[in-house]
């Protein structure tokens with residue numbers, strides 16, 4: 360078991376992270392959203408990559424983020440400011456990249472940010488609330504994400 364959340368659970372199966380929804384729910388739209396984002400931002404270093412969707416179990420397959428820990432499991436008071444600033448910069452840039460292609464994440468929170476301390480690298484996960492926006496409605500989405508990014512800055516003590 361890699362994690363448990365409001366949507367279901369994530370397990371490691373054959374080297375792949377598999378997110379399975381709670382009974383009666385589906386991850387089809389999360390899959391489609393992440394697939395579209397991965398296509399628009401190919402090889403993005405700070406976004407998790409989706410690998411496929413399994414119709415029979417409604418589960419989503421994605422790359423396993425080896426050596427990563429969720430931001431909320433790290434003792435940030437023991438970590439240098441330069442390292443924290445690095446993760447914060449990566450997050451800001453990634454959220455801006457999403458907005459540039461017309462997508463909002465809508466769930467930027469420590470439990471959805473995976474950290475690889477050995478590579479000093481952050482990855483954004485959990486696109487269950489993400490969606491595309493167009494026109495004026497986009498401003499509210501962008502503002503909400505940006506406020507969440509500021510809360511991460513406070514969380515890191517920056």
Ligand SMILES: Nc1ncnc2c1ncn2[C@@H]1O[C@H](COP(=O)(O)OP(=O)(O)OP(=O)(O)O)[C@@H](O)[C@H]1O
Pocket residue numbers: 361362363364365366367368369376378407421422423424425427429470471484485486487
């Ligand atoms: N690709 C991955 N590789 C390793 N661990 C992962 C991966 N994806 C998710 N996890 C782990 O599983 C947890 C739950 O995943 P995710 O956030 O996608 O589920 P959720 O049910 O939507 O969560 P939430 O509680 O935020 O609604 C994450 O916090 C993380 O610890």
Ligand SMILES: [Mg+2]
Pocket residue numbers: 364470471485
């Ligand atoms: Mg989550």
